[in-house]
Structure formats: C-alpha cells, structure tokens
Amino acid sequence: MTWMDAFMSCFTGEDEKESEKMRKKKKKTAADGKRRPSSAEGKDGFKKRQSRLTDSGSPTFASDLSMSLGSMGSEICVFTTGELRSITNNFSSSYLLGEGGFGPVYKGFIDEKLRPGVLKAQTVAVKLLDLEGLQGHREWLAEVIYLGQLRHPHVVKLIGYCCEEEQRLLVYEFMARGSLENHLFKRFSISLPWASRLKIALGAAKGLAFLHGQKKPIIYRDFKASNILLDSDFKAKLSDFGLAKDGPEGEDTHVSTRVMGTHGYAAPEYVMTGHLTAKSDVYSFGVVLLELLTGLRAMDKKRPHRQQNLVEWAKPYLNDGRKVNRIMDPQLDGQYSIKGAQKAAALAGQCLAHNPKNRPPMSAVVETLEPLLELKDVPVTHFVYTVTQTNGKSEEKDAKPATKENGHTPHSRTGHHGHHEHREKSEEQDAKHGAKENGHSPHSRNGHHEHHGHRSRSPISEMKSKPLSNHSDGGHNKHSHSPKRRDRERKQ
Incomplete structure (x- = not known):
C-alpha cells in the first residue's frame, strides 16, 4: 500500500464500504489499515500527522499537509489568503468566472514578483471552497493530493492551494474557453x-x-x-x-x-x-x-x-x-x-x-x-439563392429550407426532439427510397438549408422561387384609380 493510499484512507470515513478482502489484507498489513512507516520517520510521528489530517480544525493541519506533499515530491505552492485576495482584486465580482457545487471560481493574475524564480506571470483560476459540510473538506483534500502529484497534458494543472484557519482555496491554470x-x-x-x-x-x-x-x-x-x-x-x-x-x-x-x-x-x-x-x-x-x-x-x-x-x-x-x-x-x-x-x-x-x-x-x-x-469526407457547403423578378429587376433572396421527402421541414433546436418522434415513419421512407449514401438528415437548428450533395434527390430542385405578384403595377397604382380621384380630375 502506497503512502497516498494510507493518506487517503484516513479521511474516507463511514461513507466508504470496504470489501471483505481489503479488510483481511489490512489486518495482515497493520491493525489500523495504514502503511508501515519507514525507518526514517518515527512510527508515532507518521500516525499522528495522518490523524491530524483528518481533522481540518487541527492547529497543525496546514503544516502537516505541506510536509506530507513535500515528502511526495509535489511542487505546488502554498498561498496566503492575502496573496489570493490581491491577485483576484479582493475576490471582485467582476473577476467571477462561475460558481459550482463547491463554491465560486474567480479569475486571478499572478505577477512574476509574487514568487520570483518559482512562479511566472500568468492568469489563474482561484476556487473558493464552501466548507459548510465535511464533504467539502474531503473533496478539497482529494484534489490537493491527486492534482498535487499528477502531471499530464490533459489534466488541469494545480498551481497551489491556501489553507488558513477555515479558508480552503485552490489555484489552477486558467482555461480560456471554460467548460x-x-x-x-x-x-x-x-x-x-x-x-x-x-x-x-x-x-x-x-x-x-x-x-x-x-x-x-x-x-x-x-x-x-x-x-x-x-x-x-x-x-x-x-x-x-x-x-x-x-x-x-x-x-x-x-x-x-x-x-x-x-x-x-x-x-x-x-x-x-x-x-x-x-x-x-x-x-x-x-x-x-x-x-x-x-x-x-x-x-x-x-x-x-x-x-x-x-x-x-x-x-x-x-x-x-x-x-x-x-x-x-x-x-x-x-x-x-x-x-x-x-x-x-x-x-x-x-x-x-x-x-x-x-x-x-x-x-x-x-x-x-x-x-x-x-478523415476528409466532410462535405463542402454550397450557398443557394432564389431569384425573383420585381419591376423588371432581379432580387437575390435566401433560399427557403428544403422539404424532406416525408414532408418534414428543417427545424430549430426546439423542434429537434419532435422530429425524432417520427423515426418509425422515416424508416418506412428509407425502405421506399433506399438508404441515403451520405446519411445526412435535412434539418438544421437555425432553419437554414444544408448541402446534401449525395442525396438521390437534390434539395435545390425541390426549392421553388416565390411567385411573381399578380399586381404588376403595385398597390399604389391600384389606389390611383379610385372614384374620388377621377372626380377631382374632371373638376380640374
């Protein structure tokens, strides 16, 4: 059992139901289920430090945590509350990035003078933990332990933490595009x-x-x-x-x-x-x-x-x-x-x-x-326009959405789910018209048409130009021939 195993086991509490095999194994290893300390560290000192780490209110908790992480080779920094207030402009609401189940997250700016030779100037995210429940402390501690050791291009980097009195904060690398x-x-x-x-x-x-x-x-x-x-x-x-x-x-x-x-x-x-x-x-x-x-x-x-x-x-x-x-x-x-x-x-x-x-x-x-x-088989979009004639001039307008062969029209996100309720009907259409070569569904979230270059029936042929107006003179000329207008012309 590694040191981290023992360290984590000390705050799992009653919510962890351990298997019978693990219990037997632990009895063979040590009565309390913890790793045997090395000769370099006193047995009593190791056990006392672990015991204190289960108690977030222990006066030596912060120093015990720092020593423990240092023994594990972790390079994360320990910040003071004052330093984190400074880099977040006193946790200004304008720096608030969001709020999750464990507390608010603020944007911060670390100056290279904060820790010369240790930290470079960078933007960070500071998570302030809500410690109303014991579970918040356990989760905070788990993050410090795991992210304090793990380094990988696809795991967020923990830069440091703060543990002062009741304050529990974590400092991460800033992720510009959010979640x-x-x-x-x-x-x-x-x-x-x-x-x-x-x-x-x-x-x-x-x-x-x-x-x-x-x-x-x-x-x-x-x-x-x-x-x-x-x-x-x-x-x-x-x-x-x-x-x-x-x-x-x-x-x-x-x-x-x-x-x-x-x-x-x-x-x-x-x-x-x-x-x-x-x-x-x-x-x-x-x-x-x-x-x-x-x-x-x-x-x-x-x-x-x-x-x-x-x-x-x-x-x-x-x-x-x-x-x-x-x-x-x-x-x-x-x-x-x-x-x-x-x-x-x-x-x-x-x-x-x-x-x-x-x-x-x-x-x-x-x-x-x-x-x-x-794979390079992503289709290329073609923009399709309809052309109508009004007063002898051509006007280009956006094409109307293509109509599906089964009568469905393109729809928005709100209509996306309703479309799938008709999948049985779509299957019947597939049987009649054959499988579509590219597998595209002719719908779009915003109502615009799509390119269906592989469909057996081109949507362009299904689009119809708007019919020309039956009143080529327009509404104004129709009004000019009213009876009152003719009477005025006779008097003149």
Whole structure:
C-alpha cells in the first residue's frame, strides 16, 4: 500500500464500504489499515500527522499537509489568503468566472514578483471552497493530493492551494474557453465544429487513459461535460478531482463505495451496487461522447418523455450507420465526416454497454478516436439563392429550407426532439427510397438549408422561387384609380 493510499484512507470515513478482502489484507498489513512507516520517520510521528489530517480544525493541519506533499515530491505552492485576495482584486465580482457545487471560481493574475524564480506571470483560476459540510473538506483534500502529484497534458494543472484557519482555496491554470458544457448547451454559444468535437473527445479520452494507466489505477468517478475544461486551442483537460478514488488492486475486482457522481453519467452497475471500476469511467465517457454527437444533455426533463434520458433514446441508432444521421446535432448543419460520425457512434455504443466487461479500456478508445481526425469526407457547403423578378429587376433572396421527402421541414433546436418522434415513419421512407449514401438528415437548428450533395434527390430542385405578384403595377397604382380621384380630375 502506497503512502497516498494510507493518506487517503484516513479521511474516507463511514461513507466508504470496504470489501471483505481489503479488510483481511489490512489486518495482515497493520491493525489500523495504514502503511508501515519507514525507518526514517518515527512510527508515532507518521500516525499522528495522518490523524491530524483528518481533522481540518487541527492547529497543525496546514503544516502537516505541506510536509506530507513535500515528502511526495509535489511542487505546488502554498498561498496566503492575502496573496489570493490581491491577485483576484479582493475576490471582485467582476473577476467571477462561475460558481459550482463547491463554491465560486474567480479569475486571478499572478505577477512574476509574487514568487520570483518559482512562479511566472500568468492568469489563474482561484476556487473558493464552501466548507459548510465535511464533504467539502474531503473533496478539497482529494484534489490537493491527486492534482498535487499528477502531471499530464490533459489534466488541469494545480498551481497551489491556501489553507488558513477555515479558508480552503485552490489555484489552477486558467482555461480560456471554460467548460465543454458551456459550448455544447448554452443557448447563444457558437456551435462547436466537428473537428473541435473530435479533438475534445480525444483529449478527454487521453486524460482518462492516463489515470487508468497508473500503477494503481485512479477512477475519476465524475466524468461529465462540466468537468472538461478547454484552453484557447480547444485542448481538453480533466478538472475537479474531488470524487476521484484509487481503483482496486491485487485480486480485487472493484472498490465498494457510496454512490456519488451525477445522474445520467454514472454507470448502471455502480448506481445499483456501489461497485466502482475503471469501466465506470468508460461508461461516463460514452455519455459525453453521445452529447458531443447529438448536442443534447444526458438528462433533460424538458424534452419529450421518451427522450429525457439521452442514452436510452439514442442507443438504438448507434450501431446502424444508416440511422446515425437521425441523432446528429442539427447545429452541425451536415458539416461532419459521415464515416467519422458512424464510427464515433459505434464507439459510444460500446462504451455504454450494460455489461462492464464489454466496454473497451480507455487506451482502446484513444486508438479508435485518433484516426477519425484524419478523415476528409466532410462535405463542402454550397450557398443557394432564389431569384425573383420585381419591376423588371432581379432580387437575390435566401433560399427557403428544403422539404424532406416525408414532408418534414428543417427545424430549430426546439423542434429537434419532435422530429425524432417520427423515426418509425422515416424508416418506412428509407425502405421506399433506399438508404441515403451520405446519411445526412435535412434539418438544421437555425432553419437554414444544408448541402446534401449525395442525396438521390437534390434539395435545390425541390426549392421553388416565390411567385411573381399578380399586381404588376403595385398597390399604389391600384389606389390611383379610385372614384374620388377621377372626380377631382374632371373638376380640374
């Protein structure tokens, strides 16, 4: 058992139900389930320091934490409350980036003079923890421990922390584009292009593969769109390790723990039994991949009843390449690789397998996603206009949305869900007209037409110009021939 195992075990408390195998193993190792101290550190000193770390109110807690992290080779900085007030302009509301379940997050600016030779001038994010409950302290401590050691291109960097009296703060690298959740689901956000979605999925997958590939796997346990942060180049990084947990070791197949996480993302076997494995993270990844494909939240009670649970609604389409187009985000406007979408959907289906054993490891997920970025079959958009004649002059106007062969017209995001209620009717149309070569669905979120270069029937031929007015003289001339006007002309 590593030092971190013992360190983490000291604050798991009653919410962690340990397996019988682990109990027997711990009895053999040590009566209290902690690592035997090395000869260099006194047995009593090691145990006392661990004991104090479980008590956030201990007067020596901050120094014990700093010493413990230093012994682990961590290079994170310890800030004072005054320093963090300074870099956030006294936690000014104008510096507020957002607020999550564990407290507000502020933008800050570190001057190179703050820690000469240690910290460079940089923008940071400062998270102020709400410590009304014990759980907040546990999660704060878990983040300090895990992120204090982990360094990877797809894991957010923890720069430092602050622990003074009741104050608990964390200082991270600043992620300029915020969370994936904001880009996918905010009403007025610009749609993420297909290439960016694949890049984000691949980056997040690499982050999970890194955690699972540790000597003792780390289970993230809270993989969701809001915990995937993006830098200025849309590079994805995992954040918020408050619920992370060491995976099983030796002959153990799982870790038994209280069910925590976010509804809609948690694996079904974990929700039912509390048994946690790395495959639980794989399931959660499948949910986020599905969100990237569809542009829909994992759970949304505002949608029609059958579509409120995204996984249950979309699963029947994932392994049929001819049907994948029906679940694709209409805001993509058809600008995505057909082969890439089909393979990504099939991968999502594998990750969402009900039996954990049938889900691929994250290393295999990475290998599947990487080639999809190289596919070049993304269609090119063509702008189509209708031309009408008025008073002998040609006027160009935006084309009307194409009408589907089954009578459906392009629709906005609000109509996106209703369209899928008619999938049975669409299947009948597919049977009559044959499978579409490119698999596109002729709908768009904003009502504009799409390019359907591979459809057997061109939407351009379906578009009709607006009919010319029957009154070529216009309304003004029609009014000039009224009886009153004729009487005035006679008098003159």
